Amino acid sequence: MPPVTNPTLRQRRLGAELRKLRERAGFTVTQAAAHLGVNQGRVSMIETGRSPLSADRVAAMASAYDCVDERLIAALSAMTGRRTRGWWEEYREHLPAALVDLAELEHHATGLRVALAMHIPALLQTTDHARALFRAVVPPMRQHEIEHRLTHRIKRQGVLHRECAPQYSAIVHESALRMGFGGPEVASGQLKHLLEMGELPNVTVRVIPFGAAYYPSTGQSFDYVEGAVPQLDTVQLDTHHGGCGFLDAEAQLAKYRAVLEHMESCALDTTASRDFIENLRRDM
Structure with missing residues (x-):
C-alpha cells in the first residue's frame, strides 16, 4: 500500500503506540526492522503513521515486541487500515x-x-x-x-x-x-x-x-x-x-x-x- 501523506491523529496514535511497544522491548529501529523482516525506513514510516497497516502486521509487531496485553493488541488492530471516510x-x-x-x-x-x-x-x-x-x-x-x-x-x-x-x-x-x-x-x-x-x-x-x-x-x-x-x-x-x-x-x-x-x-x-x-x- 502507498504511504499516507497526511496521517490523521488516529493513524499517528497507532504508530506512536507501536513505537512505545518497541521501546519497552528495548529494540532500536534497526533491531525492530531485522525482527520484522523490513527495512528501517518502513519501521520509521509505521511509527509516524505514514504507512498503512493490517491487523496481522500489528499482531506480528506486538509478538516481536513481547507484548502479551491482548486487549491492547485488539484495540490497536482495530485502528488499522486507511483513513476512515467519516x-x-x-x-x-x-x-x-x-x-x-x-x-x-x-x-x-x-x-x-x-x-x-x-x-x-x-x-x-x-x-x-x-x-x-x-x-x-x-x-x-x-x-x-x-x-x-x-x-x-x-x-x-x-x-x-x-x-x-x-x-x-x-x-x-x-x-x-x-x-x-x-x-x-x-x-x-x-x-x-x-x-x-x-x-x-x-x-x-x-x-x-x-x-x-x-x-x-x-x-x-x-x-x-x-x-x-x-x-x-x-x-x-x-x-x-x-x-x-x-x-x-x-x-x-x-x-x-x-x-x-x-x-x-x-x-x-x-x-x-x-x-x-x-x-x-x-x-x-
Whole structure:
C-alpha cells in the first residue's frame, strides 16, 4: 500500500503506540526492522503513521515486541487500515487539521469527560451560543469561516445522540454558566439546553459553584477522551490560537485523571447541579 501523506491523529496514535511497544522491548529501529523482516525506513514510516497497516502486521509487531496485553493488541488492530471516510473529512480543506482530528477522536471514543471554567462544553452548546462565540474570536473570522466552524461543531454533537453513544460527563464552573454570550435570550436558551441534555441517559452535567472550597485546576479547558483501553486515552487541550493540543503520555493521562477526580469531588451532584442551573435561568 502507498504511504499516507497526511496521517490523521488516529493513524499517528497507532504508530506512536507501536513505537512505545518497541521501546519497552528495548529494540532500536534497526533491531525492530531485522525482527520484522523490513527495512528501517518502513519501521520509521509505521511509527509516524505514514504507512498503512493490517491487523496481522500489528499482531506480528506486538509478538516481536513481547507484548502479551491482548486487549491492547485488539484495540490497536482495530485502528488499522486507511483513513476512515467519516463526515469530518469534508472539513479537511476548510478547518485546522486538529479540529478535524478531534471529531474523529470523539467518533471512536468509548467515553468523554470534559472540564471547563469559562465556556459551555462544545458538545452541549446551542447553535446561537456557538455562533456568538465564533463571532467573538480575535482576530475576527469571516462569515464563511464562522459557518464552517458552526456546522462542524453541530455535527460533532451527533456523537451524543447516536446508537450506543459514549457516556459523556461535563464539569462546568459557575462562571461559564453566567457568561452572557449572545445576550440574555441566547444565554437563557443555552441554560435550558443544558438542562435538556442532562436528561439524556448518557449525559451528566455537574456544576462547581463560586462557593466551592477549592477549584483544582488552572482554569484551562480540557477534554478527556477514553479509548478502547486506558493506554489509548487522550487529553485534548484548547489553545488560544484556536487549535487543539493532544496529550497521550502515561504520566500526562494520570495527571488529568487526577484533576478530573478532584474536580468531581468539589462539584455539586447531578440533582443539585440541575437545581442550580434552573435557578440561574429563572434569575435572568
